[in-house]
Amino acid sequence: MIDFSLTDEQRACRKLVGDFAQKEIAPIAHELDEEQRHSPEIVNKYFEIGLLHYSVPEEYGGAGLGSLDGCLFSEELGAACGGVAATLGGNILGLTPFQIAGSPELKKELLTTHCSGPNLAAFCLTEADAGSDVASIRTTARPQGDEYVINGTKRFISNGGVASLYSVFATEDPQLGYKGISVFMVPAETPGVSSGKKENKMGQRATDTREVIFENVHIPIRYRLGEGNDGFKIAMMTLDESRPGIGAAAVGIARAAMEVATAYAKGRIQFEKPIAAQQAIQFMLADMAIKVDAARLLCWHAAWLHDNEHRSSKESAIAKCFAGDIAMQVTTDAVQVLGGYGYMKEYPVEKYMRDAKLHQIYEGTNQIQRLVIAKHLLS
Numbered sequence: 001m002i003d004f005s006l007t008d009e010q011r012a013c014r015k016l017v018g019d020f021a022q023k024e025i026a027p028i029a030h031e032l033d034e035e036q037r038h039s040p041e042i043v044n045k046y047f048e049i050g051l052l053h054y055s056v057p058e059e060y061g062g063a064g065l066g067s068l069d070g071c072l073f074s075e076e077l078g079a080a081c082g083g084v085a086a087t088l089g090g091n092i093l094g095l096t097p098f099q100i101a102g103s104p105e106l107k108k109e110l111l112t113t114h115c116s117g118p119n120l121a122a123f124c125l126t127e128a129d130a131g132s133d134v135a136s137i138r139t140t141a142r143p144q145g146d147e148y149v150i151n152g153t154k155r156f157i158s159n160g161g162v163a164s165l166y167s168v169f170a171t172e173d174p175q176l177g178y179k180g181i182s183v184f185m186v187p188a189e190t191p192g193v194s195s196g197k198k199e200n201k202m203g204q205r206a207t208d209t210r211e212v213i214f215e216n217v218h219i220p221i222r223y224r225l226g227e228g229n230d231g232f233k234i235a236m237m238t239l240d241e242s243r244p245g246i247g248a249a250a251v252g253i254a255r256a257a258m259e260v261a262t263a264y265a266k267g268r269i270q271f272e273k274p275i276a277a278q279q280a281i282q283f284m285l286a287d288m289a290i291k292v293d294a295a296r297l298l299c300w301h302a303a304w305l306h307d308n309e310h311r312s313s314k315e316s317a318i319a320k321c322f323a324g325d326i327a328m329q330v331t332t333d334a335v336q337v338l339g340g341y342g343y344m345k346e347y348p349v350e351k352y353m354r355d356a357k358l359h360q361i362y363e364g365t366n367q368i369q370r371l372v373i374a375k376h377l378l379s
């Protein structure tokens with residue numbers, strides 16, 4: 001049996017986040033974008049409604065919610081501001097390796113503290129010369145007595161300069177390729193950790209994106225997650241889990257663009273009637289609705305598989321890829337429906353288009369998603 005209905009709790013939480021997003025985020029989204037500003041106030045308020053660390057089990061101070069819940073929240077946040085959605089989603093992404101492979105003792109020590117306040121985490125995988133080719137990372141983790149010493153620089157890290165806890169992927173032996181990678185939790189206050197200058201981005205400008213630099217950073221061996229050399233596997237499991245939520249944020253951006261385009265088409269008079277009376281415009285709006293609905297269902301399906309402990313690598317890649325691609329198409333068409341006004345910053349659709357673009361790039365480009373999907377088809 002297939003049941004697409006949400007529980008009362010899911011509907012209530014979605015409404016809570018939707019109302020929060022429209023009241024606290026949407027009114028300042030343009031300003032955050034213009035000023036390229038991270039908003040700690042929004043993070044504080046999201047913490048106050050109890051959902052900042054929603055995926056963390058209650059015993060460690062989170063809300064103990066699942067991936068499908070995450071999709072509901074991401075869509076609402078994405079509809080208000082793609083950048084803020086990435087900030088809040090980046091926290092969950094940074095914590096996911098910890099949840100997958102952290103020992104109960106380490107979770108009690110670090111995760112409980114993290115979840116007790118409006119703290120953000122960040123996921124540190126990418127480097128200047130290791131983007132799609134994750135296995136080629138050069139950040140090193142050398143065992144020294146009962147510690148590891150980490151050295152290296154991570155690039156394009158969401159929440160890079162505002163996180164208090166990093167999950168850091170580093171190699172214990174570069175000769176081993178992906179088999180030499182381990183992952184560590186590193187508190188930002190550890191001596192030797194610093195962040196670079198803020199990146200000046202096309203979109204999602206409300207997220208703080210920076211280099212994160214590790215110079216002779218000493219951490220106890222117990223801060224390693226899982227066994228040594230498990231890092232690549234943990235990274236892939238993390239991305240399988242996070243991609244439906246990333247896709248859902250793209251669905252939110254696309255939905256918002258569709259809503260603005262629809263309202264505009266009804267009010268804009270040309271040739272003595274609303275442009276919505278033109279079939280060419282109606283078809284564009286209809287295609288937007290088809291794409292938004294299809295993408296949402298793919299995200300929900302992948303998240304449902306994960307929540308029910310089925311393998312979801314292929315479905316997560318499909319969801320992230322499709323949602324990112326349709327967000328780009330829908331936002332581009334929304335600009336078209338608004339004509340010259342769509343190109344101006346007085347209307348939100350040009351921001352949606354800039355924000356949507358990143359969904360084809362981060363958490364694995366959409367070419368890499370297609371490689372993942374093809375690998376599953378061909379294996």
Ligand SMILES: Cc1cc2nc3c(=O)[nH]c(=O)nc-3n(C[C@H](O)[C@H](O)[C@H](O)COP(=O)(O)OP(=O)(O)OC[C@H]3O[C@@H](n4cnc5c(N)ncnc54)[C@H](O)[C@@H]3O)c2cc1C
Nearest residue numbers: 123124125126131132156157158209361362363364365367
């Ligand atoms: C704003 C922003 C925020 C980010 N946040 C984070 C973060 O929080 N944490 C983190 O670790 N990373 C983060 N990233 C990094 C992001 O995941 C990488 O940028 C992405 O994986 C692509 O890597 P790259 O930029 O090095 O591109 P490259 O890997 O150099 O790719 C360049 C182009 O070549 C294509 N390509 C590469 N290899 C193949 C192949 N085998 N087959 C076909 N095509 C291929 C790619 O699809 C792409 O089109 C972020 C990036 C951005 C821009």
